[in-house]
Amino acid sequence: MWADVLNHATVGTESIRPDIALGRILAEDVHAVEPYPPFRKSPFDGYAIHFEEGRTEYTVLATLGAGEVYAKSVEKGEAVRLMTGGALPDGCDTVVMQESVNAVNDKTIEIKGAVHQGDNVIPIGEECSPGDPILTAGSVLTAGAMSAAVGLGRTDLTVYKDLHVLFITSGRELVMPAKARNGAQIYNSNAYLFAGLLREYGFGQTGYMHVTDNSDETEEEIARIFSASLEADVIISTGGVSVGLFDSMPHIYERIGAKKLYDRITMRPGSASFGGAIERKDKIIPVLGLSGNPSAAFNAFHLIALPVLRRLRGEKDVTLPEVNCRMAEGLHKNNPVDRFVQGTVCFIDGMPTFSPLSRATAGSLLGPSKANALAFIPKGAPPAAAGMTVRTVLLTVK
Ligand SMILES: Nc1nc2c(c(=O)[nH]1)N[C@H]1C(S)=C(S)[C@@H](COP(=O)(O)OP(=O)(O)OC[C@H]3O[C@@H](n4cnc5c(N)ncnc54)[C@H](O)[C@@H]3O)O[C@H]1N2
Numbered sequence: 001m002w003a004d005v006l007n008h009a010t011v012g013t014e015s016i017r018p019d020i021a022l023g024r025i026l027a028e029d030v031h032a033v034e035p036y037p038p039f040r041k042s043p044f045d046g047y048a049i050h051f052e053e054g055r056t057e058y059t060v061l062a063t064l065g066a067g068e069v070y071a072k073s074v075e076k077g078e079a080v081r082l083m084t085g086g087a088l089p090d091g092c093d094t095v096v097m098q099e100s101v102n103a104v105n106d107k108t109i110e111i112k113g114a115v116h117q118g119d120n121v122i123p124i125g126e127e128c129s130p131g132d133p134i135l136t137a138g139s140v141l142t143a144g145a146m147s148a149a150v151g152l153g154r155t156d157l158t159v160y161k162d163l164h165v166l167f168i169t170s171g172r173e174l175v176m177p178a179k180a181r182n183g184a185q186i187y188n189s190n191a192y193l194f195a196g197l198l199r200e201y202g203f204g205q206t207g208y209m210h211v212t213d214n215s216d217e218t219e220e221e222i223a224r225i226f227s228a229s230l231e232a233d234v235i236i237s238t239g240g241v242s243v244g245l246f247d248s249m250p251h252i253y254e255r256i257g258a259k260k261l262y263d264r265i266t267m268r269p270g271s272a273s274f275g276g277a278i279e280r281k282d283k284i285i286p287v288l289g290l291s292g293n294p295s296a297a298f299n300a301f302h303l304i305a306l307p308v309l310r311r312l313r314g315e316k317d318v319t320l321p322e323v324n325c326r327m328a329e330g331l332h333k334n335n336p337v338d339r340f341v342q343g344t345v346c347f348i349d350g351m352p353t354f355s356p357l358s359r360a361t362a363g364s365l366l367g368p369s370k371a372n373a374l375a376f377i378p379k380g381a382p383p384a385a386a387g388m389t390v391r392t393v394l395l396t397v398k
């Protein structure tokens, strides 16, 4: 069912210039249209010669900077001085580094030591030939990928459109920073956690709304969320999805047209979770209501929301990398369901080692400020002991 939603929800494509494409997802396979390098070039500052067996002295016809062309052909006994990256003139088949040459006079060089025909020539198409695959659809345009495309002459690239993520927080106990807070209220840290996570993972255009879960305001809040949802490709919220009296997110989602796909998942933390989809005339909008507990929300972002967001923006590889780690210390909890424990991965004696956070609870505010990995302890496993090997999901942006 999620597969159906995701297959229909993918955003469209657009053509953009490389200078604004960093971090975007390619929607086309890029092939070389010409060979690279496009001419025979020198890897050194030196002399391009018309090689002749046994000859040590050559007459230098000209000096060329990189990018300059020598129009005539270089014949027997002749050479051209050129710089690193310079094109070999016709008739030259060998390059001699300038350190391997003595100047006999202004116009003549003498080669010291052995030289072989063909030395130091980078051939045309050494790296790629016309038609060779260079970049694949669904990959992220890194700085390196863009330089490859530009180096091969591309002036525009077809990429997936930016996702419009509408993010919602829920709860009357939440106040924004610098606002007055009574003794039982807390600051709305998830608003900042998710704005930051979305930005860190390259999801740029983010609307934000807050639901008070106060019944006097519900109708107006539903109307505002409905109107914001018209611009959204995906909706994510934290809080208000459990069984509390004021947990109103599933109701709000249903009121704005979402069909429920699930309302709980068997993992901890993050079991409080709502998944649904809004089917509109022109598109399907996936809806993810995540747990309000900050650490549960952080885990659920990486494990549930991020793969969905990546898939929606056309990425091929949507999951985070995993590495097997040695547990630095034991955990004492039983595991009635799959558990993802926040912690840090570092290398000790070359061995990836996972250290669980001392307070790895669903409600921990501070966990997301420290964790760079989540250890996976499967359902039914005994409490994880120090020294055992554990599968660990790496949170790569840190
Ligand atoms: N009787 C039961 N109670 C609970 C169950 C259950 O099955 N039966 N499930 C528990 C689990 S598991 C979790 S997780 C929480 C999740 O509840 P919600 O997702 O509805 O989240 P809230 O109740 O709204 O908030 C939980 C917690 O997180 C704080 N929070 C919420 N939003 C923010 C925010 N934007 N910034 C910072 N902190 C936030 C909120 O104040 C609460 O402390 O339910 C259990 N209860």
Ligand code: MOO
Residues within 6 Å of the ligand: 267, 268, 269, 270, 271, 272, 273, 291, 293, 296, 362
């Ligand atoms: O959903 Mo809760 O985070 O499992 O503690």
